[in-house]
Amino acid sequence: MSADADPSLAALLAFDRDHLWHPYSSALTPTTPYLVESARGVRLTLRAPDGQRREVIDAMSSWWCAVHGYAVPELDEAARGQLERMSHVMFGGLTHEPAIQLGRQLLELAPEGLQHVFFADSGSVSVEVAMKMALQMHIARGRPRQRFFTIRGGYHGDTFSPMSVTDPDGGMHHLFRGLLPEHVFAPRPPAGIDADLSAWKAATASLYAVHAAEIAAVIVEPVLQGAGGMHIYHPEAVTFLGELARAHGALVIHDEIATGLWRTGRPWASQWCQPSAAPDILCVGKALTGGYLSLAATLCSAEVAQGVSAGEAGGLMHGPTFMANPLACAIASASLTLLRSRDTAAQVSRLEGGLRLGLQSAAYLPSVADVRVLGGVGVIELTEPVRVHEVTAAALEAGVWVRPFRNLVYTMPPYVSEPDEVAQICSALVGAVRSAHP
Numbered sequence: 521m522s523a524d525a526d527p528s529l530a531a532l533l534a535f536d537r538d539h540l541w542h543p544y545s546s547a548l549t550p551t552t553p554y555l556v557e558s559a560r561g562v563r564l565t566l567r568a569p570d571g572q573r574r575e576v577i578d579a580m581s582s583w584w585c586a587v588h589g590y591a592v593p594e595l596d597e598a599a600r601g602q603l604e605r606m607s608h609v610m611f612g613g614l615t616h617e618p619a620i621q622l623g624r625q626l627l628e629l630a631p632e633g634l635q636h637v638f639f640a641d642s643g644s645v646s647v648e649v650a651m652k653m654a655l656q657m658h659i660a661r662g663r664p665r666q667r668f669f670t671i672r673g674g675y676h677g678d679t680f681s682p683m684s685v686t687d688p689d690g691g692m693h694h695l696f697r698g699l700l701p702e703h704v705f706a707p708r709p710p711a712g713i714d715a716d717l718s719a720w721k722a723a724t725a726s727l728y729a730v731h732a733a734e735i736a737a738v739i740v741e742p743v744l745q746g747a748g749g750m751h752i753y754h755p756e757a758v759t760f761l762g763e764l765a766r767a768h769g770a771l772v773i774h775d776e777i778a779t780g781l782w783r784t785g786r787p788w789a790s791q792w793c794q795p796s797a798a799p800d801i802l803c804v805g806k807a808l809t810g811g812y813l814s815l816a817a818t819l820c821s822a823e824v825a826q827g828v829s830a831g832e833a834g835g836l837m838h839g840p841t842f843m844a845n846p847l848a849c850a851i852a853s854a855s856l857t858l859l860r861s862r863d864t865a866a867q868v869s870r871l872e873g874g875l876r877l878g879l880q881s882a883a884y885l886p887s888v889a890d891v892r893v894l895g896g897v898g899v900i901e902l903t904e905p906v907r908v909h910e911v912t913a914a915a916l917e918a919g920v921w922v923r924p925f926r927n928l929v930y931t932m933p934p935y936v937s938e939p940d941e942v943a944q945i946c947s948a949l950v951g952a953v954r955s956a957h958p
């Protein structure tokens with residue numbers, strides 16, 4: 521069926537093009553998106569601009585969220601059950617079982633020492649809250665500190681505080697000069713889970729020493745920087761940053777919005793550290809509801825919670841309208857139950873094996889700079905910017921939805937992907953790179 525024969529599709533896409541913002545998009549040169557009709561298992565049903573209906577594997581898990589795939593019976597059931605009771609009530613002065621149950625599950629799973637949960641409505645907001653906790657903690661101690669220490673190449677969200685600790689180039693800090701607080705950026709740790717860190721440690725420690733008295737917290741994505749470049753680095757760098765912070769009275773914030781909930785093979789990426797490097801404050805989001813609804817959380821230690829609350833403000837000064845939305849909490853709770861009842865670590869480890877096997881041949885292509893895999897994350901890094909349109913179209917031809925950025929063609933498949941589906945993702949990605957970047 522062509523779009524001519526289906527005026528409704530053409531009209532939908534025309535309205536979209538003329539009026540809807542898509543992420544990081546231009547209203548002057550809008551690109552035509554693919555319309556998704558439905559999704560089931562690991563597959564999306566797309567209507568292409570020409571009207572063709574096509575089932576494709578979602579190699580992106582909808583920006584890393586849909587870890588169980590789509591139309592998951594257990595999550596649908598949780599949503600239906602909660603809808604019958606209530607979709608939403610305010611969290612000021614009220615509480616409900618879905619939030620209590622989810623809070624319990626999160627603290628059971630969380631790295632040691634975390635005792636308090638603040639529910640936020642998106643990842644960026646959970647980072648805002650984490651940074652606010654750190655600032656309020658130092659204010660309450662009577663020694664305000666106003667800067668954060670991080671590493672280059674990170675991504676922490678698009679609202680202003682998270683953007684201020686996102687990589688200065690990737691976060692386009694020059695656009696907002698004067699409006700963004702200027703935090704302290706150490707070099708990015710060298711690539712590779714077993715890289716030699718000695719030069720990086722020396723540079724980072726001396727930079728830290730210059731600013732030590734003003735640093736409220738170190739904030740970092742442990743072991744894998746996601747949207748900042750799919751950069752895998754040594755867990756010891758995470759430990760080192762934590763030690764620097766603690767040695768100078770600063771807090772440690774782990775942004776595990778991308779890496780948490782087994783994406784790197786363990787419940788939290790910080791668990792690759794030896795000994796395991798628990799943070800004072802932890803952000804979790806993305807996969808939290810299995811991709812059903814927007815929900816995130818900021819967890820913190822009893823010391824942080826008590827410190828913040830002892831201050832003049834008398835509490836943590838944050839409270840989103842949709843805080844702890846019951847529907848989202850009920851689904852998240854069912855999702856965590858699923859993750860814990862299945863052997864998720866083994867599932868992700870099989871995924872990792874499939875990605876390694878399937879992507880290795882890309883390393884021999886002339887336009888490929890690097891191929892790397894960690895847990896359920898497979899990355900092909902090119903020597904040049906990705907021709908996004910060509911790569912996406914070629915992958916769709918091979919039955920796979922992929923959304924590359926910068927010089928990276930990558931996949932984060934749903935954990936439930938079968939071996940043949942992982943193989944199809946890999947061959948589609950490698951084939952798309954081969955044809956679009958000969």
Ligand SMILES: *Cc1c(COP(=O)(O)O)cnc(C)c1O
Nearest residue numbers: 642643644675676677746777778
């Ligand atoms: C996606 C992401 C965020 C922002 O989450 P949103 O839900 O998009 O606001 C923050 N930090 C990391 C590491 C992320 O991957």
